[in-house]
Amino acid sequence: MKLNQSLNIKVRQLAMDGQAYVPIQGETVILNGVLPDEEVKVTLIKRIKEGWIGRVDALIKRSPKRVNSACPYSLKCGGCAYLHMDYAYELQLKKQQLIDLVNSQGLRLKVHDVCGMEAPCAYRNKIIMSFGRHGKQVQFGFYSDYSHEIVDIKNCLNHDEVSNRILQTIKELIIKYRVEIYDEDRRTGFLRHVLIRRGFMSNQTLVCFVGAQKVWPGSKNFVSELIQRCPEVTSVVQNTNSRKTSVVLGDEEKILYGKGFIIDKLLGVKYTISAKSFYQINHDQTEKLYAKAIELMALKGNEMVYDMYCGIGTIGISAASKAKKVIGVEVNRQAVEDAKKNAAVNQIKNVEFVCEDASAYMKKAAAQRRMVDAVFIDPPRSGSDEAFLTALANMKPKQIVYVSCNPQTQMRDIKVLMKYGYQAEECYPFDMFPRTAHVESVVLMSRKDK
Numbered sequence: 001m002k003l004n005q006s007l008n009i010k011v012r013q014l015a016m017d018g019q020a021y022v023p024i025q026g027e028t029v030i031l032n033g034v035l036p037d038e039e040v041k042v043t044l045i046k047r048i049k050e051g052w053i054g055r056v057d058a059l060i061k062r063s064p065k066r067v068n069s070a071c072p073y074s075l076k077c078g079g080c081a082y083l084h085m086d087y088a089y090e091l092q093l094k095k096q097q098l099i100d101l102v103n104s105q106g107l108r109l110k111v112h113d114v115c116g117m118e119a120p121c122a123y124r125n126k127i128i129m130s131f132g133r134h135g136k137q138v139q140f141g142f143y144s145d146y147s148h149e150i151v152d153i154k155n156c157l158n159h160d161e162v163s164n165r166i167l168q169t170i171k172e173l174i175i176k177y178r179v180e181i182y183d184e185d186r187r188t189g190f191l192r193h194v195l196i197r198r199g200f201m202s203n204q205t206l207v208c209f210v211g212a213q214k215v216w217p218g219s220k221n222f223v224s225e226l227i228q229r230c231p232e233v234t235s236v237v238q239n240t241n242s243r244k245t246s247v248v249l250g251d252e253e254k255i256l257y258g259k260g261f262i263i264d265k266l267l268g269v270k271y272t273i274s275a276k277s278f279y280q281i282n283h284d285q286t287e288k289l290y291a292k293a294i295e296l297m298a299l300k301g302n303e304m305v306y307d308m309y310c311g312i313g314t315i316g317i318s319a320a321s322k323a324k325k326v327i328g329v330e331v332n333r334q335a336v337e338d339a340k341k342n343a344a345v346n347q348i349k350n351v352e353f354v355c356e357d358a359s360a361y362m363k364k365a366a367a368q369r370r371m372v373d374a375v376f377i378d379p380p381r382s383g384s385d386e387a388f389l390t391a392l393a394n395m396k397p398k399q400i401v402y403v404s405c406n407p408q409t410q411m412r413d414i415k416v417l418m419k420y421g422y423q424a425e426e427c428y429p430f431d432m433f434p435r436t437a438h439v440e441s442v443v444l445m446s447r448k449d450k
C-alpha cells in the first residue's frame with residue numbers, strides 16, 4: 001500500500017476508541033467517522049505506527065444509523081468520535097463494545113444497558129483551550145485528530161452557552177491586550193492554556209490562565225474586563241507551568257480574583273473545587289453513577305468503608321450517611337484539602353481524608369491488618385496496580401465497587417482480583433461523555449467466601 005492510494009473498504013466494527021481498524025493486505029487501515037456495515041471509498045493519507053490513516057472520500061453503502069453531524073467542526077476537531085451516529089445507536093454500540101471486551105477477557109459479567117442522557121449536549125463543566133500559531137496569526141481552540149493543528153471553535157455543542165461565551169471573550173481579550181502566546185518549540189512567550197471550570201448548579205465559574213512564567217504584565221486590566229463582561233466568572237487564578245510537558249497545570253498558583261475555587265452541588269452536598277482537583281466532567285450523569293455505586297455497595301450503617309482515589313471526596317461523602325466510617329485516600333494535595341473542607345462545611349463527621357499514594361496506603365493498611373468492609377475504587381485511566389490490588393485482596397473486604405473511565409484497565413484489574421477470590425457480578429455502564437467514544441463503567445465485586 002502507498003500514500004494517496006485509493007481503496008474501497010467494508011467496515012465491520014468500531015474499536016473502543018471509536019475508530020475502525022480494517023485489516024487489508026497484511027496492513028491496517030484506520031478510519032474515523034464510519035459505522036459498522038458501511039462501505040466507503042478511502043484515500044490513504046498518512047502512515048503511522050499502527051497502520052495507514054484513511055480519509056473517507058465517499059460513502060458507497062450508508063448505515064441506517066448514520067445522521068448528519070450537528071457540529072460544523074466534526075470533520076476537523078478530534079473531540080467527538082460519535083457525532084455521525086444516532087444517539088440511541090451510540091448507547092447500543094457502547095454496550096456491545098463492553099460486552100465484546102468482557103468476553104475477550106474471558107469474564108462472565110452481565111453488562112447492563114448504558115445509562116444515557118436525555119439531551120446529550122452542553123454537559124462539559126471543564127474546558128481546556130489550547131493555542132497555536134499559523135504564521136503570525138494566533139490560533140485558539142482544540143487539537144484536531146492526528147496532528148498538532150488547532151481547530152478554532154466558536155460554539156462547542158458539549159459546552160454550555162456561558163462557557164462558549166467566556167471562551168470567546170477570552171479570545172477577544174487576548175488579542176486586545178496582546179497577550180503573548182507560548183511557543184512550544186522556541187520556549188518563548190507566556191500563555192500556554194486556559195482552563196474553565198463551571199459549577200452548573202451554582203452558576204459559578206473558575207478561569208485558570210496557565211502561563212510559562214510568574215510575571216503577567218497587564219493581568220489586572222485583562223481580568224477586570226473579563227469579570228465585567230462575564231459576570232458568571234467568580235474566580236480567576238494564574239497557574240505557572242514552565243516545564244516542557246504536555247501536562248497542562250504546573251505546581252504554582254496565584255489567585256487574581258475571587259476565592260480561587262468554585263462551589264458546586266452533587267446529590268445535595270456542596271463541594272469546593274479548585275483548578276487542580278479532579279471533578280467529574282458531567283454533573284447529571286455523575287449523580288446517577290454515584291447513586292448506582294452506592295446502591296450496589298448496599299451498606300447497612302456499621303461498615304468501615306474506603307474511598308480510594310477519592311479526588312475531592314465526592315463518593316465517600318455521598319456514602320457517609322450509610323456507613324460507620326469512611327476513609328478517603330488521594331495523592332493530589334489540593335484535592336485532599338478540598339475534600340477536608342467539603343466534609344467540614346457539610347458537617348459530615350464520620351469521614352477522614354489522607355493524602356497518600358493509594359498503593360502505599362493499602363500496603364500499609366494490609367500489613368497492619370486493619371479492618372475494612374467495603375471499598376470504592378475510582379482510579380485514573382491507567383487503572384490501579386498489582387501492589388494495590390494484592391494489598392486490597394489481602395484485607396478481604398466483602399464488597400468492592402470499581403468505578404472506571406477506562407473499561408480496558410478496569411477489566412484487567414478485575415481479573416487480578418478474581419485470582420484472589422473475588423467474583424465480578426454486574427457491570428453498569430454510564431454515558432458520562434456523550435458523542436465521544438468514552439464510556440464509564442461501574443462493577444460490583446464480592447468475595448466468593450463472604
Ligand SMILES: C[S@@+](CC[C@H](N)C(=O)[O-])C[C@H]1O[C@@H](n2cnc3c(N)ncnc32)[C@H](O)[C@@H]1O
Nearest residue numbers: 278280309310311330331332357358378379380
Ligand atoms: C477518576 S478520578 C476519581 C476521583 C473521585 N473518585 C471522583 O469521582 O471525583 C481519579 C483520582 O485519582 C487520583 N490519583 C491518581 N493517582 C493516584 C495514586 N497513585 N494514589 C491516589 N490517588 C491517585 C487523581 O488525582 C484523581 O483525583
